[in-house]
Amino acid sequence: MESSLFTSSKNSKESGITKMKIAILTQPLHTNFGGTLQNFALQRVLKEMGHTVETIDYDWGQASDLKKILSFCKNYFLGKKPNLFFFNSELDYISKKHNLFISHNIFLSNKILDTSTLVNYFEEKKFDAVIVGSDQVWRVAYSPKIENFFLDFLIGNKEIKKIAYAASFGLDEWQFSAEDTFYIKNLIKEFNYISVREDTAVTLCKNFLDLDVEHVLDPTLLLKKDEYIKLFDCTKFSRGGIFSYILDNNEDKIEKIDLLCKTLDKKSFICMPKKTKKEKIFINNREDYVYPNIEEWIGSFYKADYVITDSFHGTVFSIIFNKPFIAISNNERGATRFKSLLNFFNLEDRLVDAKDEIDVSMIFKPINYEFINDKISGLKRTNMKKIQKILES
Numbered sequence: 001m002e003s004s005l006f007t008s009s010k011n012s013k014e015s016g017i018t019k020m021k022i023a024i025l026t027q028p029l030h031t032n033f034g035g036t037l038q039n040f041a042l043q044r045v046l047k048e049m050g051h052t053v054e055t056i057d058y059d060w061g062q063a064s065d066l067k068k069i070l071s072f073c074k075n076y077f078l079g080k081k082p083n084l085f086f087f088n089s090e091l092d093y094i095s096k097k098h099n100l101f102i103s104h105n106i107f108l109s110n111k112i113l114d115t116s117t118l119v120n121y122f123e124e125k126k127f128d129a130v131i132v133g134s135d136q137v138w139r140v141a142y143s144p145k146i147e148n149f150f151l152d153f154l155i156g157n158k159e160i161k162k163i164a165y166a167a168s169f170g171l172d173e174w175q176f177s178a179e180d181t182f183y184i185k186n187l188i189k190e191f192n193y194i195s196v197r198e199d200t201a202v203t204l205c206k207n208f209l210d211l212d213v214e215h216v217l218d219p220t221l222l223l224k225k226d227e228y229i230k231l232f233d234c235t236k237f238s239r240g241g242i243f244s245y246i247l248d249n250n251e252d253k254i255e256k257i258d259l260l261c262k263t264l265d266k267k268s269f270i271c272m273p274k275k276t277k278k279e280k281i282f283i284n285n286r287e288d289y290v291y292p293n294i295e296e297w298i299g300s301f302y303k304a305d306y307v308i309t310d311s312f313h314g315t316v317f318s319i320i321f322n323k324p325f326i327a328i329s330n331n332e333r334g335a336t337r338f339k340s341l342l343n344f345f346n347l348e349d350r351l352v353d354a355k356d357e358i359d360v361s362m363i364f365k366p367i368n369y370e371f372i373n374d375k376i377s378g379l380k381r382t383n384m385k386k387i388q389k390i391l392e393s
Contacts, residue, residue, distance in 0.1 A: 018392055020051045020128040023109075025149065027135045027142065028059045029102055031095045031291040034220070034313020037298075038134045040106055042165065042219035044227075046131075049388060054125075057108045058118060060145045064088070072281070084278035086289075093286050094273065097293035105231075115145065119153045122160075129161035129391055130154070134197055134219050136334065139170035150187040163390060164194040166216050170334035172200040174208050185209055193390040195383070198340035216383045218316055218341070221376055225302075225320050232295035234302060242268040243304035245297075245314040246328075252354045253310065253328060260308055260326065263363055268308075271300045310354070312337045319345065322369040326358060327351045345372045 024043060029036050039055055046053045063071075068085045075082035086094070102108065109125075112118050122130075130151065136142045137149040151162050169175065176184060188194065188209055195216040196202055205211040242264065244257050261268055274288040283289070298317070301307065307318040307325040315338060318325035327342065327350050329335045342348050347367065352358055 020391055021126070022046055022051050022053045022391075023122070023125070023127045023130045024053065024055045025058060025130055025132050025137070025151075026055065027137060028062075029055075029057070029098075029106070029108075030091070031098050033294055033297045034311065034316070035135050036098060036102060036106070036294060037313065038166075038219040041221075041223045042131070042134065043106060045219070045222050045384060046387075049384070051391070053107065054127075055106055055108050056118070056121070057111045058148070059111055059113060060143075060148070062088070062111075062113060084281055086278065090283070090286060090289070094289040094291060096290065098291055101294040115148055115153055118148065122154065127160055129163060132162075132164045132167055133195075134166035134168060136168045136170035138167050138201075139334070140175045142170065147183070147187070150184055151190070152187055155187060155190065161391060162191045163387070164191060164196070164213075165387065166195060166197040166218055167201070168197040168334075168337065169201050169204055170337065172198075172204070172336040174204055176208070181208055192393075193386070195386075198336055199343065200336045200340060214386070215340075217376065217379050218313075220313065220316050221320065222380050222384065223320075225322070228298050228317075228320070229302060232299045232302075234299065237299045237303040239303055240266070240305055241303065242266050242306045242308060243300045243323075244268040244270050245272070245300070245307065245309040245311055246270075247311050247314075248330060248332065250354065256326070256328065256352070256358055257308055259358055259360075260306065260363065263360055264306060266305060269300070271297045312341070315341060319347075319372065322367075322373070324363075324367060325350060326363070329353050345375065347372075 024039060026039050027035055029039060043053045043055060065087050068087070072082045072085065092099075109121065112121055132149055132151065138146065140146055143149055149167075154160060154162065174181075188211060194205070194211065195214040196205065197216065197218055199215050202213055202215050205213045242257070242260055246253055246257075257268055271292050273291050276289070278289075301317045301321040301323060304321075304323055307314065307323045308328070309315055309318065309325065310328040310330040310333075312330075312333070315325065315327040318327075327338055329338055329351055338351055339348070342351050349362060349365070350367075
């Protein structure tokens with residue numbers, strides 16, 4: 001459904017902007033706070049520019065329960081440790097609060113599960129432009145149908161503008177074979193504009209695709225904190241404490257949280273389900289796995305005196321809300337993302353490795369948010385003017 005969010009504050013004719021019909025192609029929106037909010041933010045700023053915007057609900061990774069059971073049995077009989085998957089009904093249940101936010105705030109297409117349906121949908125809807133991004137849409141491990149995110153299904157189509165905004169490889173190493181690289185080069189030639197989220201991605205595109213691209217802000221940074229605060233009732237959040245947003249917990253990270261609590265003499269709090277991984281194939285306590293609503297997650301940054309996180313978007317929202325923070329490098333999920341973001345704002349010293357000790361003096365080191373906010377404001381204007389120019393050219 002489409003909420004009042006999608007009522008543009010400007011009349012496109014009066015503002016001189018040509019109203020366009022735009023599709024956003026990004027990773028599936030499930031229980032990923034940052035992934036959902038980057039899509040929310042990009043869709044919102046495009047709507048505010050006067051365009052009609054639709055996010056493609058392309059869930060290429062959705063497998064049937066039968067396929068999951070067969071995979072489990074195969075690994076079990078081969079002596080491999082089988083993954084304890086969630087059944088689709090369980091996934092629907094644990095993501096129910098996220099789905100509520102999405103239904104109220106993001107205009108989604110019907111669910112699309114394969115490339116042929118994707119092709120047919122684009123032919124039917126007659127979009128004027130498609131924007132790929134943000135998040136790790138160009139990371140092989142996260143996008144099994146990665147050629148779709150290079151718009152292979154639109155090859156030769158000159159009627160639709162092709163744009164990548166803040167697309168991310170997630171890693172600082174090239175993941176593609178020589179054959180795949182050659183294919184991607186041909187696909188990428190048809191793009192009207194390409195920008196990436198990490199400075200390392202600028203280098204990768206130059207070295208392997210012979211392509212000069214721009215380094216831009218993550219879409220979540222295109223909105224000010226006040227726009228996020230409007231999404232929840234701030235009177236429900238008592239201020240104070242250390243927000244601990246940890247995706248991959250271990251003893252090293254627990255020690256860092258304890259050190260921060262003792263040093264600042266404050267208690268920590270979380271915004272995560274009680275459990276994120278199944279302990280057995282069938283569960284009775286589904287409620288333990290339900291993800292908190294997105295408004296509560298954003299409110300946790302509003303509430304916090306300090307933040308410690310191993311999440312990229314946890315780091316981003318610490319910056320948006322001008323909080324003192326410590327970011328723990330998450331190598332499995334892509335450490336280069338953290339380094340690029342923090343280098344952008346001269347905050348390299350806020351990043352620590354999971355096994356490194358925290359320098360206590362750094363905990364109290366102030367962050368120059370006046371400089372950072374000014375830089376974000378300037379980059380936002382530059383980024384969006386570029387997008388608008390490409391759309392209208």
